[in-house]
Amino acid sequence: MIKAYFVERIRKQNGLDMKIEKFWSAVLSQRADEIREYFHPDAWVNWHNTNEHFTVEEFIRANCEYPGEWDGEVEQVIVTDTHIITATHVFSKDKTQSFHAASFIRVVDGKIASVEEYWGDDGDAPRWRLEKHIGTKIKSAL
Numbered sequence: 001m002i003k004a005y006f007v008e009r010i011r012k013q014n015g016l017d018m019k020i021e022k023f024w025s026a027v028l029s030q031r032a033d034e035i036r037e038y039f040h041p042d043a044w045v046n047w048h049n050t051n052e053h054f055t056v057e058e059f060i061r062a063n064c065e066y067p068g069e070w071d072g073e074v075e076q077v078i079v080t081d082t083h084i085i086t087a088t089h090v091f092s093k094d095k096t097q098s099f100h101a102a103s104f105i106r107v108v109d110g111k112i113a114s115v116e117e118y119w120g121d122d123g124d125a126p127r128w129r130l131e132k133h134i135g136t137k138i139k140s141a142l
Contacts, residue, residue: 020084020105021074023112028072028090030064038112045115059115069093075100082106089122098122 026034036056045059046052054062069092076087084105091098104116129135 020077020086024072024074024086024088027063028070030066030070032060032064035060035063040108040111040113043111043113043115045117047117047119049119068097082108091122 023035023038026038039056041056043056045054045056047054052062070090071093072088072090074086074088078085084107086101086103086105088101088103089098090101099122100120102118105112106114124130125135
């Protein structure tokens with residue numbers, strides 16, 4: 001997972017008291033009531049890949065009504081004066097689907113005010129790059 005002691009130190013320095021790992025756990029487990037507690041009532045979420053803007057309630061519906069059972073791992077956390085930025089590996093529990101999400105989470109008074117999120121499907125490089133032998137695998141298997 002992530003180095004909790006480092007993240008905790010930066011959180012305290014910047015006044016960002018939100019526990020991002022617990023937030024992601026609630027999102028991945030689709031626990032609506034728990035997710036709601038992390039947001040300001042007038043917060044919003046943008047999913048840029050699909051050009052969608054959500055209120056908190058719409059985001060919770062989209063997340064919690066998404067089919068299947070999910071799991072994941074927060075692979076990286078960067079904390080600034082106003083944001084928590086995460087790179088999170090999200091995958092179906094049956095391992096048939098795998099994604100990565102880059103989330104720019106603006107925090108005000110310890111609660112989420114907005115999320116700008118970018119999702120990508122995990123998979124093989126496109127054929128044209130494979131044919132040109134450009135790049136190498138980061139991991140041996142996704």
